[in-house]
Amino acid sequence: MATPGLSDEALLTGMAHGDDGSAVAFVRRYQKRVFGLAYSMIGDAGAAEDVAQEALIRVWRHAPVFDARRGSVTTWVLTITRNLAIDALRMRRSIPTDPDDFVALGLVSNERSPEDRAMLADAGPELASALGTLPPEQRRALVLAAVYGRTAAEVADEESIPLGTAKTRIRAGMSKLRVAMAARQEQS
Amino acid sequence: MTDERRTPSCDDVSEGLAELALGILTGRERSVVLEHLAGCPRCSAELEQLSVVADSFVHLAAEIEPPVGFEVRLFERLGVDPPTVAPDHKVVRSKAWAGRGGPMIFAVAAALLLLAVAFGAGWFSGPGSSRGHHLATGPTGQLTSAVLRAGSQNRGRVMLYDGRPPWMFMTVTDSGSAAKVTCEISTVSGATLDVGTFWLSAAGYGAWGASLPVPADQVRSAEVVGPGGTILATADFTG
Numbered sequence: 001m002a003t004p005g006l007s008d009e010a011l012l013t014g015m016a017h018g019d020d021g022s023a024v025a026f027v028r029r030y031q032k033r034v035f036g037l038a039y040s041m042i043g044d045a046g047a048a049e050d051v052a053q054e055a056l057i058r059v060w061r062h063a064p065v066f067d068a069r070r071g072s073v074t075t076w077v078l079t080i081t082r083n084l085a086i087d088a089l090r091m092r093r094s095i096p097t098d099p100d101d102f103v104a105l106g107l108v109s110n111e112r113s114p115e116d117r118a119m120l121a122d123a124g125p126e127l128a129s130a131l132g133t134l135p136p137e138q139r140r141a142l143v144l145a146a147v148y149g150r151t152a153a154e155v156a157d158e159e160s161i162p163l164g165t166a167k168t169r170i171r172a173g174m175s176k177l178r179v180a181m182a183a184r185q186e187q188s
Numbered sequence: 189m190t191d192e193r194r195t196p197s198c199d200d201v202s203e204g205l206a207e208l209a210l211g212i213l214t215g216r217e218r219s220v221v222l223e224h225l226a227g228c229p230r231c232s233a234e235l236e237q238l239s240v241v242a243d244s245f246v247h248l249a250a251e252i253e254p255p256v257g258f259e260v261r262l263f264e265r266l267g268v269d270p271p272t273v274a275p276d277h278k279v280v281r282s283k284a285w286a287g288r289g290g291p292m293i294f295a296v297a298a299a300l301l302l303l304a305v306a307f308g309a310g311w312f313s314g315p316g317s318s319r320g321h322h323l324a325t326g327p328t329g330q331l332t333s334a335v336l337r338a339g340s341q342n343r344g345r346v347m348l349y350d351g352r353p354p355w356m357f358m359t360v361t362d363s364g365s366a367a368k369v370t371c372e373i374s375t376v377s378g379a380t381l382d383v384g385t386f387w388l389s390a391a392g393y394g395a396w397g398a399s400l401p402v403p404a405d406q407v408r409s410a411e412v413v414g415p416g417g418t419i420l421a422t423a424d425f426t427g
């Protein structure tokens with residue numbers, strides 16, 4: 001492979017200009033994360049593959065309009081994946097993975113090597129440690145909202161709690177994570 | 189008492205800011221927050237920080253090797269002709285395992301296999317260990333999970349993977365303080381076995397995995413034992 005050292009942006013540019021080599025390198029760099037996110041959310045390998053393939057096809061199609069000012073390539077690719085996984089869950093009316101299992105799985109795989117971290121913009125480990133300091137009920141509410149796109153009303157419904165409690169958990173959790181992650185960034 | 193026409197204050201919108209950052213705010217609540225943001229740099233700055241947090245959740249997910257043939261199927265759909273595949277990269281056209289209805293076990297097995305390769309001795313070590321990233325995985329082995337409890341409090345999760353070799357991994361949260369802890373298991377035959385030692389961070393948080401000295405179905409419970417032999421939390425697998 002001639003392209004392993006190229007940045008995500010360079011590979012996207014190559015893809016936008018129809019370079020197959022860039023597309024292959026990009027897919028190989030991202031497929032485990034894209035499939036991993038879809039699978040961690042849906043818990044079904046077939047549906048996760050459909051989502052992961054569709055996500056990478058969209059990335060390939062939209063490569064020409066990627067705007068680096070709006071965030072990293074990693075976040076863009078994974079957000080496309082997440083949104084497709086939410087649609088797939090709605091369409092299939094299937095039960096998503098339990099928020100606690102979603103987090104637990106991420107903890108294991110987020111122990112990445114320094115080279116991988118340098119290659120992939122990655123806020124996972126910081127977030128994982130910050131999430132570990134939250135009360136479990138706040139963590140669940142946040143994962144339901146941030147990963148599965150549940151509104152406060154839906155979180156209230158799923159957790160059998162009043163709407164006000166769901167809103168408070170989401171706000172308190174987000175506020176703590178913001179402080180924890182800002183503190184971490186200052187340290188590093 | 190709510191005056192509908194009163195300009196919302198920073199306090200009024202602070203709850204909505206978190207929900208807006210998460211993309212889950214709709215309708216009137218959303219327009220009230222947006223209206224306030226247009227004239228408030230302080231809340232706009234806060235929204236930006238909250239959005240960074242919200243965006244990072246997708247980074248949290250496990251990295252899992254897709255099913256065999258994933259790449260071939262994708263490149264076919266893209267009309268891309270992959271160059272000669274690197275020798276260490278097995279791309280097989282046949283489906284090695286049934287795709288539909290695969291249970292959660294697959295993901296955990298993949299995660300555990302990663303662990304098994306990376307930390308052969310068992311413990312989560314610091315950065316620098318080389319990782320096995322090209323594992324072909326399939327749904328082998330049974331997974332059981334149980335909540336780690338201290339009294340009625342949830343303290344994390346223990347998962348047992350009955351593969352070859354059998355593995356366990358656990359996440360410990362909110363246990364209070366930094367400590368060196370030991371994981372012990374009690375077996376159905378009444379033995380207590382020491383599986384390994386790991387550290388909890390200052391917030392009493394840790395993620396750890398190790399191979400099991402007995403088959404997973406022999407485990408009755410797992411205990412996290414703190415300094416001085418205090419049992420900090422227990423996961424019961426008999427229920």
Ligand SMILES: [Zn+2]
Nearest residue numbers: 198228230231
């Ligand atoms: Zn304001």
